Amino acid sequence: MPSTAQEATPRAAGEVILATTTSTADTGLIDALAPLFLEKTGLTLKPVAVGSGAALELGERGEADVLLVHSPAAEEEFMAGGFGGDRRTVMFNDFLIVGPEADPAKVGEAATAASAMAAIAAAEAPFVSRGDDSGTHALEKKLWKAAAIEPVGAWYTESGSGMADTLRIASEKQAYTVTDRGTWLSMGDVVELPMLHEGDAMLRNVYHVITINPANGKEIDTAGAEAFRDFILDPATQAFIGDFGVEEFGQALFTPCADGRCAALATPVAGS
Amino acid sequence: MSDLLAGLVEGIRLLLSGNAEVWSIAWLSLRVSLGATMVALVLGVPVGAVLAHRRTAHGDLPPGTARTLALGAVHAGMGLPPVVAGLIVSMLLWRNGPLGALHLLYTPLAMAIAQAAIATPIVAGLTAAALNGLDPGYRLQLRSMGAGPLRETWLLLREARVGMLAAVVAGFGAVISEVGAAMMVGGNIKGQTRVLTTATVLEVNRGQFEMAVALSVVLLALVYGVTLVLTIAQGRR
Numbered sequence: 274m275p276s277t278a279q280e281a282t283p284r285a286a287g288e289v290i291l292a293t294t295t296s297t298a299d300t301g302l303i304d305a306l307a308p309l310f311l312e313k314t315g316l317t318l319k320p321v322a323v324g325s326g327a328a329l330e331l332g333e334r335g336e337a338d339v340l341l342v343h344s345p346a347a348e349e350e351f352m353a354g355g356f357g358g359d360r361r362t363v364m365f366n367d368f369l370i371v372g373p374e375a376d377p378a379k380v381g382e383a384a385t386a387a388s389a390m391a392a393i394a395a396a397e398a399p400f401v402s403r404g405d406d407s408g409t410h411a412l413e414k415k416l417w418k419a420a421a422i423e424p425v426g427a428w429y430t431e432s433g434s435g436m437a438d439t440l441r442i443a444s445e446k447q448a449y450t451v452t453d454r455g456t457w458l459s460m461g462d463v464v465e466l467p468m469l470h471e472g473d474a475m476l477r478n479v480y481h482v483i484t485i486n487p488a489n490g491k492e493i494d495t496a497g498a499e500a501f502r503d504f505i506l507d508p509a510t511q512a513f514i515g516d517f518g519v520e521e522f523g524q525a526l527f528t529p530c531a532d533g534r535c536a537a538l539a540t541p542v543a544g545s
Numbered sequence: 546m547s548d549l550l551a552g553l554v555e556g557i558r559l560l561l562s563g564n565a566e567v568w569s570i571a572w573l574s575l576r577v578s579l580g581a582t583m584v585a586l587v588l589g590v591p592v593g594a595v596l597a598h599r600r601t602a603h604g605d606l607p608p609g610t611a612r613t614l615a616l617g618a619v620h621a622g623m624g625l626p627p628v629v630a631g632l633i634v635s636m637l638l639w640r641n642g643p644l645g646a647l648h649l650l651y652t653p654l655a656m657a658i659a660q661a662a663i664a665t666p667i668v669a670g671l672t673a674a675a676l677n678g679l680d681p682g683y684r685l686q687l688r689s690m691g692a693g694p695l696r697e698t699w700l701l702l703r704e705a706r707v708g709m710l711a712a713v714v715a716g717f718g719a720v721i722s723e724v725g726a727a728m729m730v731g732g733n734i735k736g737q738t739r740v741l742t743t744a745t746v747l748e749v750n751r752g753q754f755e756m757a758v759a760l761s762v763v764l765l766a767l768v769y770g771v772t773l774v775l776t777i778a779q780g781r782r
Contacts, residue, residue, distance in 0.1 A: 290651070295750070298733075298747070298750075299747070299750045299751055300751075301751065304735045307734075307735060307736075308736075317737075319651045319732065319734055319737070320732070320734060321651065321732045321734075322732075322733070334639070334641060335640070335641050336639050336640060336641065435750060437749070437750035437751065437752065438750065459751055459752060460751075460752035461752055463752040463754065464752070490640065490641040491640060491641055491645065492640050492645075
């Protein structure tokens with residue numbers, strides 16, 4: 274175990290600040306985990322839901338103790354910069370390409386996610402991007418890159434909003450978008466955008482827990498961060514994550530895969 | 546339309562059924578925003594009183610340049626976007642920021658501070674307006690009766706109570722209904738800093754429109770209840 278000795282004694286406050294993504298908040302997962310964490314450790318979780326980009330920024334500034342994010346390339350950069358302590362896989366879900374029922378760009382017939390994106394661009398069919406440096410936005414940009422397309426034009430718009438808002442906007446405009454499965458499922462009938470493409474290896478969405486390097490700022494609660502890391506990797510919590518959403522949506526929103534048990538499943542991490 | 550109706554019904558049901566979570570969220574909204582309004586009154590009323598034009602029976606005294614500039618700043622502050630107040634307060638309260646040692650970020654107190662920053666210029670501006678709207682002879686009359694400056698201001702504020710009620714209602718209304726600062730400074734943490742407006746945003750994001758409408762109904766009922774109490778209290782004086 275790479276966990277180091279606890280030189281930095283935690284403050285007595287007993288509060289751990291977790292910077293995480295909108296998808297974990299909008300699906301309700303974080304709200305469900307917080308009381309379990311309190312029960313298990315006696316520590317109060319303060320989850321702050323922002324995009325993965327903003328979460329990493331908060332970590333870099335030492336304004337969070339621990340991160341739960343899904344933006345592999347940016348995470349690698351973060352770790353290479355020495356801002357992180359320990360980084361482990363927690364769970365994954367997957368991204369989907371959703372769009373209008375009529376599917377004017379014939380995305381449903383595309384063999385790969387990249388060719389689906391190419392088909393949207395070729396048809397100049399309306400596409401709504403998050404445009405907010407979130408993990409989902411990063412994945413979308415990666416897909417455009419894989420398709421060797423620079424998305425510009427009147428058909429391509431940026432919502433600058435979270436996943437749920439973006440889905441609603443895309444639904445109103447009957448446009449295509451890339452979404453994580455959890456948020457899409459949790460929106461239910463509100464969004465009239467059927468799933469058109471799934472399953473490509475590039476569409477796998479892996480969440481990592483990252484403890485923050487205590488050197489990033491004053492008063493980083495390393496012990497609290499490690500407690501959260503150990504909690505979310507704990508078999509009982511992992512089982513809870515695996516069941517989460519089954520009751521409400523008929524299928525699980527996330528697949529737990531702590532400590533490399535899903536290494537074979539995980540998208541190879543770009544960069545170093 | 547059916548969502549809206551269902552939400553209304555659900556909202557009324559939530560109000561009546563005593564749903565513990567909704568009540569604790571509503572109670573927190575009320576505490577934070579009433580606290581912020583109190584602070585805004587303590588800070589804003591004196592500022593407004595100082596900035597009100599000194600009038601005499603012979604007409605207005607020319608307002609000083611400093612006073613005009615300050616009043617202009619207060620009027621501009623009345624339009625302070627909550628998200629800007631939230632951003633400034635959260636950067637001050639970041640634990641590596643100037644006030645980080647207080648450990649206030651993501652607490653109800655931090656939300657009250659940001660909301661007080663939003664409400665104070667509103668209270669100050671409307672206090673000045675209320676005092677300026679009084680009959681100029683009244684101040685002179687008070688003075689001739691030998692009232693000191695503090696007593697004079699107190700009696701003027703009493704005389705201007707209709708305008709002062711508007712100041713309180715506007716200040717409270719602005720903060721109980723804002724979402725930008727509460728979200729940024731509070732973090733919308735369940736059981737800790739989730740208030741009616743941020744809970745509504747979350748339910749909208751989750752696609753639970755019925756619940757979002759229900760929370761809105763609770764918010765509107767709360768605002769109506771508080772302003773009604775204030776109106777009755779004002780009428781009795």
